[in-house]
Amino acid sequence: MIIVYGWRSRFKPEAQLGTEKCENCGHTAEHILAKQLNQATLFGLPIVSITAKRGIMCTCCGHFKLLSNDEYKAEKSSAEMSVK
Amino acid sequence: MEEFKKRLISLRVTPRTKLICALAAFALPLIFLAVSFFVSAEKPVDFIPIDSGSAYSKAEIYAVDGPFVQETKGERTNRNFYLAINDDGYYIVLATGAHTDLPVYGVDVDADSYTANGTTAVMGTPEPISSELAAYVLDYINYPEDTGINEENFSNYFGDYLLDTTQTPSRNASVYYVFAATAFIVGITFLLTYAGLGKKLGKKIDALNSDGTMDKVAADFEASAQPVYSKTPMAAVSDTYFVGIDTQNNVTVLPLSEVTNVYECNIINGQYSPTSYIALETADGRRVCTSPLAKGGKDARFADMISLLKSKISVGGAAL
Numbered sequence: 001m002i003i004v005y006g007w008r009s010r011f012k013p014e015a016q017l018g019t020e021k022c023e024n025c026g027h028t029a030e031h032i033l034a035k036q037l038n039q040a041t042l043f044g045l046p047i048v049s050i051t052a053k054r055g056i057m058c059t060c061c062g063h064f065k066l067l068s069n070d071e072y073k074a075e076k077s078s079a080e081m082s083v084k
Numbered sequence: 085m086e087e088f089k090k091r092l093i094s095l096r097v098t099p100r101t102k103l104i105c106a107l108a109a110f111a112l113p114l115i116f117l118a119v120s121f122f123v124s125a126e127k128p129v130d131f132i133p134i135d136s137g138s139a140y141s142k143a144e145i146y147a148v149d150g151p152f153v154q155e156t157k158g159e160r161t162n163r164n165f166y167l168a169i170n171d172d173g174y175y176i177v178l179a180t181g182a183h184t185d186l187p188v189y190g191v192d193v194d195a196d197s198y199t200a201n202g203t204t205a206v207m208g209t210p211e212p213i214s215s216e217l218a219a220y221v222l223d224y225i226n227y228p229e230d231t232g233i234n235e236e237n238f239s240n241y242f243g244d245y246l247l248d249t250t251q252t253p254s255r256n257a258s259v260y261y262v263f264a265a266t267a268f269i270v271g272i273t274f275l276l277t278y279a280g281l282g283k284k285l286g287k288k289i290d291a292l293n294s295d296g297t298m299d300k301v302a303a304d305f306e307a308s309a310q311p312v313y314s315k316t317p318m319a320a321v322s323d324t325y326f327v328g329i330d331t332q333n334n335v336t337v338l339p340l341s342e343v344t345n346v347y348e349c350n351i352i353n354g355q356y357s358p359t360s361y362i363a364l365e366t367a368d369g370r371r372v373c374t375s376p377l378a379k380g381g382k383d384a385r386f387a388d389m390i391s392l393l394k395s396k397i398s399v400g401g402a403a404l
Binding site: 009010012024025026039057059060061062063 | 343347348349351356357358362363
């Protein structure tokens with residue numbers, strides 16, 4: 001029996017932070033609050049997910065600015081507040 | 085142009101990679117064959133049934149009696165177990181393959197003739213006699229008459245080890261032949277793959293030169309004071325041109341005067357990619373992503389290339 005297994009990296013968007021100028025590409029683009037999930041897969045389906053990084057990502061170039069857990073939580077709660 | 089083409093191909097297919105493949109294809113098999121030669125050339129020591137350890141051993145025997153038990157796997161016989169009469173007149177337990185050419189007592193020789201042809205040398209590896217095997221020996225020798233040999237005095241007559249003639253150095257060396265063949269096949273496969281990559285890239289460069297573009301680029305690189313050729317990322321930069329190569333052997337040639345912005349990019353076709361690319365934006369609004377850096381890798385040479393390009397472009401990027 002062949003067991004097809006693998007490892008992949010996915011970004012899970014958690015909140016939109018609005019448009020701002022990216023320090024990497026220089027474009028004014030949408031930035032999102034996202035966490036990077038490293039997933040072990042079996043037959044292409046994710047079995048285990050491990051959160052590797054949390055941060056702000058530019059949707060234009062994919063530049064990822066790392067945030068600490070506390071900074072991430074603060075950004076997330078302020079994003080939720082502004083939506084309400 | 086040919087020299088420039090070779091230089092670009094060497095960014096994709098490095099001489100070091102070729103050397104590693106060639107070593108795997110030719111040197112490793114030779115090393116494994118040399119090891120197998122030394123293993124099979126091992127000289128046997130005299131077999132001592134009471135304390136033989138695991139060294140390759142030799143026994144001189146007149147004939148074998150049995151087999152008293154067979155070791156099978158499915159319907160196939162792996163080993164036959166015999167009692168052998170050695171040159172000291174003692175019995176030893178001997179394991180052979182499914183077929184043996186040794187004289188069998190009661191078939192090829194009898195009580196009067198078994199010493200007539202002298203002894204035969206048998207070689208193998210000692211193996212402890214299990215209690216299960218000892219029970220089979222006792223069943224065999226105590227039928228039809230009780231010889232007085234039992235579990236308590238078994239080792240006084242047969243020792244604690246049997247001689248397994250199926251485990252010889254030449255057989256043990258065969259694993260190294262498998263290693264040698266595997267290394268050869270893997271090495272040759274990689275070597276051919278890399279040679280194929282070089283050819284594919286060469287064809288792409290030739291196709292780009294159908295209108296003489298690559299001739300102009302090559303001349304510019306030759307005329308440049310300090311052209312930069314980088315294997316990580318796969319790119320080349322002169323005073324006027326940027327040449328990028330990706331893992332699909334696509335070659336991107338852009339005049340630096342047309343580039344307005346340069347940056348590291350992880351968004352390909354609208355999706356995030358863990359592989360980083362050099363993104364070059366041109367005055368006409370195009371974005372070209374090339375020269376990838378392997379998954380998850382952060383390399384100072386990649387950042388250096390982007391810095392170099394930013395310093396060379398005329399509009400936009402350098403100001404970022």
